[in-house]
Amino acid sequence: MDNYPVLIVVAPLLAALFSGLAVWIEERLSYPIALTGLAISVFSAFNVLLQVITSGPIQYRMAGWAPPMGIEYRIDLLNAMVLLLVSSIGFLNLVASYKSVKQEIYDRAPSFYIVYLLFMTGLLGVTATGDLFNLYVLIEITSLTSYAMVALGDRDRGPLASLNYVFIGVIGASFYLLGVGYLYMQTGSLNMADVAHILQSHQESSIVLTAFILCIIGLWIKMAFFPMHVWLPNAYSYSPVAFARVVAPLMTKVMVYVMIRLMITVFGLDYIFKSPFLADAVVWLASIAIIFGAVMALAQKNLKKMLAYIIVCEIGYMVGGAWMGNQLGMTGAILHILNDALMTFAMFLAVGNIVYKLKDVELFNLTGLFGKMPWTMAGFVLAAFSIIGVPPTCGFFSKWYLILGAFEKGAYHFAAALVISSLICAVLFFRVFEICFFPPISEDSGHKKSHSPVVMAEAPVSMLIVSGLVSLSLIVVGLYSGTIVNTIIIPFLK
Amino acid sequence: MKFLGVIIVCLTGGLLLYGTTDFPDWGDPSSPASTHLSDYYIEKTIEDTKVPNIVTSVLADYRGFDTMFETAVIFTAGLACFILLRDFRGKKERFYRHKPTGVVLHVKDGKKTLTVGKEFEHMDKDWVPSDLIIKTVCRILIPFIQIYAMYVVAHGDFSPGGGFQGGVIFGSSLILLAISYDLKTLVNRIKEKVLGIFAALGVLIFVGIAAICMPMGGNFLDYTALAPLVWDPHHVRALGMLGVEIGVGFAVMAVMAIIYINIVSEGRHDEGL
Structure with missing residues (x-):
């Protein structure tokens, strides 16, 4: 079937509308409908990825109009990979969410589920589209749904976190x-490929430079890049767990994808790296962001907040x-989109399980978790190792590429920031392990301290x-990092 | 902090000013924005779509995919209002007025159920005596506003108008009903369930029409694939656009009312303004 590219995006949208009807008729139907919609999306994304690997990029014309006139979906190796990633994380999280949604937002x-599906539609649409304005419309859907979701979380602080997010998010989208x-x-055009073609002859124009700076700053606000990150920690830690699990790994990563797409496909790397000053400044800013995020994470007493700063x-x-x-740097960045989405997802799944049992994740409340929830903690340890960058896990490989890239450019400050932040992450997670490893000391035993028995729950x-x-x-x-780099990332960058 | 804000504002302003240096002249007919694609739309729209209104054809056909998601945005806005504000708990205190005598019953315990006969009416806390002039004028106006709204939706292909505008006009007629009478009149006349279904159904009409094109052998949103289904295959694109506009109208109308009712009554759907 040739309609797979559009089905990836439209299946969740249709599912959202059908569950919008089902809510009023038979409430119980809305979960299975949501599941079906996302399953179709995953299946289509998988097919599209196979097709793109075997026979090159796919162009899909909406309403059959040729590209500059109409909107087109242009799916190459990068999109196809991110689409499969986004849709499968959305699907898996929905499977895991049934119980926790019932517990947290029972009424x-x-x-x-409707809002969740619309959120997924937005993310998938942003990834699949080859049109600059269509991308904006879908960013709007994604943002609007996340504002609602964040406000739905913590009854006291959720709405305020959401309000801050609304103000900053709207500014980002406007930029x-x-x-x-x-x-x-x-x-005079909105199609990415067409714009890129026309821009070839306007390299010196001040309009193009302004447009580039505005777009990139807007996306940085949306992805919470260092000085514009203030909305993220509160928004992510006060939203309902079922949503935090999907927004934390995906939202920022999809925005990074959009940035890379604009850099490579629309403006062109030659244009961006014409003057070394801009790129150097951004790499410095990124180094500061890394150190700042790591140090702030170290200062947190709440597990969710800590993870938010790691993001x-x-x-x-x-x-x-x-x-x-x-x-090398670009390869590392793209590989890290995949890896970071997976490891943040794994991390938040573990945290979600803990929240399901414990209700809150203040660090001092986590004592004895290894005994109580051994399987969850096994997942937690794996995810933590990946974030630190311990070799067999995926986090190591993208960091490796990033460091190689930094050495090739001579950006030693970036490499240093990367290593230091990894060490801080190690300290951070081993501190959590230490708290979780020892069972709580029972209060009533007087001077003779004994460990209360741990029951598995x-x-x-x-x-x-x-x-x-x-x-x-x-x-x-x-x-399989090598395979992914050789079949997807290197051919894409060539 | 304020100082930092001033610096950022100045930098942004400077950037925008810098951007203007290469601007095309004001209203320049040879600027890229008015030459690259506009010519195609102006010359080919009638030939391609049989719709005389270029704006509608760009909105609902050439770039119909964007419009579909804009409708989804509106649906999301209504849904967000509902999900965040809707409060199913009853009001703390209630007031009933005995119609023949004008005696007012004040029920302080909100949990207590009270069955009152037809002679009592449930009234707002800040009850204002109804104004005969306002009520009568609005009662006369509302049907005409609604007919005009439908005209705007149906006539979008030919003249300025379309689903968004028509939907807003229809929605405002509902809000006018709520303002001139009271919120309960509106809520009793159009149930929350009906509004909810209409909001989802409106977007579903749009996405459904677009999606049916796929099994019929066209691309997504390609109305020409629907030719076997309609009585006038020559104008199939215009008819497709009309269908889509009707869907948009439904969704916008319902979402306007949902947002108004939820905000005004703080989600309780009992009294407000």
């Missing part, structure tokens, strides 16, 4: 839209790698299976 669970407007003024740090890796200006099986699967995939993806 409006069916509506939760991007303004940039697209400037591009339209210079080119700020990881964004620094990807932006720095992409702006390194050489193939694991999260539901559906959550454990997903968590285990994703954690194992960290090792599998790590072992």
Whole structure:
């Protein structure tokens, strides 16, 4: 079937609308409908990836109009990989979410699934599209749904976190839209390939430079790159777990993808790296972001907040790698989109299981978790190793490429920041392990301190299976890093 | 912090000013924006789509995919209002007025169920005596506003208008009903369930029409594939656009009302404004 590219995006949208109807007729239907929609999406994404690997990029014309007139989906190796990643994480998280949604937002669970599906539609659409304005519309859907979701989380602090997110997010989206407007003024077109073609003859124009800066700053705000990150930690830690698990790995990563897409496909790497000053400044900023994120993570007392700051740090890796200006750095950045999405997802799945049992994840409350939830903690340890960058897990390989890229460019400060942040992550996670390893000391035993018996109380099986699967995939993806780089990333960059 | 803000504002302003140096002249007919694609749309729209309104054809056909997601954005906005504000708990205190005598019953315990006969009416806390002039004028106006809304939706292919505008006009007629009478009149007349279904159904009409094109052998949104289904295959694109506009109209109308009702009554759907 030739319609797979559009089915990836439209299947969740249709599912959202059908569950929108089902909510009023038979509430219980909305979960299976959501599951079906995302399953179709995963299946289509898988087919598209196979097709792209075997027979090159796919172009899909909406309404049959030729590209500059109509909107087109242009799916190459990079999109196809990110599409499969996004849709499968969305699907797996939905499988794991049934119980936790029931527990957390019992009274409006069916509506939760609708918003969730719309959020996935937005992310998938952003990834698949080959049109600058279409991308903006879908960013709008993604943002709007995440504002709603964040406000739905923590009853006290969720709404305020969401309000901050709304203000900053709207500014980010406006910057991007303004940039697209400037591009339209210079080119008269919105199709990425067409714009890129026209821009070839306007390299010196001040409009193009302004457009570029506006678009990139808008995306940086959306991806929470260092000075614009203030909305992220609160927004992610106060949202409902079922949503945090999907927004934390995907939202920022998809925005990094958009940045790379603009850099490579629309403006062209030659244009961006014409003057070394800009790229150098961004790499410096990225190094600061990495150190800042790691140090702030060290200062947190809440597990969710700590992970949120680690995301700020990881964004620094990807932006720095992409702006390194050489193939190794870009390879590292793209590989890190995949790896970081997977390991953040694995991490948040484990945290989700803990929240399901413990309700809150203040670090001092986590005592004795290894005994209580051994399987969850196994997943947690794997994800932590991957974030630190221990060799067989996937996190190591993308960091390796990033460091090689930094050495090739001579950006030793970036390499140093990367190593230091990895060490800080190691300290961070071993501190958590230490707290979790020892059972709580019982209060009533007087001067004779004895350990209270630990009873195993694991999260539901559906959550454990997903968590285990994703954690194992960290090792599998790590072992096959070479294959991924050689079949997807290198051919894409050529 | 304020100082930092001033610096950022100045930098952004400077960037925007710098960008203007290469701007094409004001209204320049040879600027890229008015030459690259506009010519094609102006010359070919009628030939391609049989729709005399170029704006509609760009909106609902050439770039219909964007419009579909814009409709989804509106649906999301309504849904977000519903999911965040809707409060199913009853009001703390209630007031009933005995119609023949004007005596007001004040029920302080909100949990207590009270069955009142038809002679009592449930009234707002800040009850204002109804104004005969306002009510009558609005009662006369509302049907005409609604007919005009439908005209705007149906006529989008030929003149300025379309689903968004028509939907907003229809929605505002509902809001006018709520303002001139009271919120309960609107909520009793159009149930929450109906509004919810209409919001989803409207977007579903759009996406459904677009999706049916795929099994019929066309690309997504390619209305020409629907030719066997309609009575006038020559104008199939125009008819497709009309169908889509109707869907947009439904969604916008329902979402306007949902947002108004939820915000005004703080999600309780009992009284407001």
